[in-house]
Amino acid sequence: xxxxxxxxxKKNPGPAAWAWVVADADGHPxxxxxxxxxxxxxxxxxxxxxxxxxxxxxxxxxxxxRMDSQYAMNAVTKWIASWKRNGWxxxxxxxxxxxxxxxxxxxxxxxxxxxxRHVAAHRVDGDHLNAIADVAASDAATSQQPAGTAHGAxxxxxxxxxxxxxxxxxxxxxxxxxxxxxxxxxxxxxxxVIKAKYPGRCHCQKPYAAGEKIAKNAHGWGHVExxxxxxx
Numbered sequence: 001x002x003x004x005x006x007x008x009x010k011k012n013p014g015p016a017a018w019a020w021v022v023a024d025a026d027g028h029p030x031x032x033x034x035x036x037x038x039x040x041x042x043x044x045x046x047x048x049x050x051x052x053x054x055x056x057x058x059x060x061x062x063x064x065x066r067m068d069s070q071y072a073m074n075a076v077t078k079w080i081a082s083w084k085r086n087g088w089x090x091x092x093x094x095x096x097x098x099x100x101x102x103x104x105x106x107x108x109x110x111x112x113x114x115x116x117r118h119v120a121a122h123r124v125d126g127d128h129l130n131a132i133a134d135v136a137a138s139d140a141a142t143s144q145q146p147a148g149t150a151h152g153a154x155x156x157x158x159x160x161x162x163x164x165x166x167x168x169x170x171x172x173x174x175x176x177x178x179x180x181x182x183x184x185x186x187x188x189x190x191x192x193v194i195k196a197k198y199p200g201r202c203h204c205q206k207p208y209a210a211g212e213k214i215a216k217n218a219h220g221w222g223h224v225e226x227x228x229x230x231x232x
Contacts, residue, residue: 002027004066004119004129005053007045008137011212012223016040017140018049019148021132021156022057029132029156033148034140041225042206046072047101049137054108062113066130068121071204071226076105077116097225121206122165131159138163192216193224202226 002023009016019034033056037045046069057063067073080102083089088096096102119127121134136157140147147153196214201207202222208214215227 001025001057001061002064002066002129003053003057004127004133005046005049006068006121006130006133006137007042007047007049007072008134008141009040009042009045010141012206012208013039013041013225015141015144016042016045017137017144018045018052019133019136019140020049020053020056021129021136022053023129027129029129031149032132032136032153032156033146033150034136035146036140036144038144042223043069043071043204043225044098044101045137045141046204046206047075047098047105049133050076051101051105051108054105054112054114059108059112062115064115064117066117066119066127068119068130068134069204069206070118073116073118075102076109080106122163124165128159131163132157135159135163196221 002025003020005018005020007016007018016037016039017034018037019032021029021032023029033052035048035052037048046067050065050067050072053065054063075098082091083096083102088099090096119130121130136147139157193213193215196208196210196212200214200221202214203217203220204223204226206223208223213224214221215224217227
């Protein structure tokens with residue numbers, strides 16, 4: 001099976017939701033589901049989406065999971081081993097964030113053949129399944145209502161143009177210059193928190209809005225809650 005999952009949090013943290021979509025071996029969507037999370041963070045939504053996907057699919061069938069969250073993917077494939085060795089502490093000797101969800105996913109992965117594939121978020125020429133999960137999670141975050149095939153939906157959500165951007169390679173020189181200027185304009189030290197003057201994208205691959213609080217990390221600027229995971 002091929003599947004994609006995604007999470008959404010308006011304002012981050014804010015109204016949040018998770019979603020997944022499952023396709024056949026040829027990539028044709030077959031079923032989907034989305035669920036509300038109340039007030040939560042994007043990282044919680046991303047991890048919950050993966051957990052819900054794993055619980056909704058047959059563990060005996062090999063599964064390819066496509067997702068745009070490097071944080072969620074790395075948490076359960078790369079960082080988890082050192083977290084366990086360190087007594088569920090990060091390299092900075094801080095408690096691992098969202099431990100309950102990471103433990104839940106780790107248990108669901110045991111004995112399964114699961115391949116993870118990172119895909120770029122919100123791209124016009126990006127992964128179609130990820131785009132479906134993205135719009136389903138966004139809609140559920142707004143409505144705070146469950147949705148999907150199991151809830152009577154007969155159609156697959158259609159990716160919307162207003163949630164898509166061009167790939168970095170296709171941006172005009174003016175757009176690229178503006179992004180570079182924005183990324184280098186701050187003189188704050190790593191970990192500093194400010195309000196974003198312009199919208200941008202965190203290293204977790206999710207966007208942040210103008211006016212939203214962001215923090216400096218090794219990758220540039222991003223969500224405040226992502227700064228401690230930037231180097232894990």
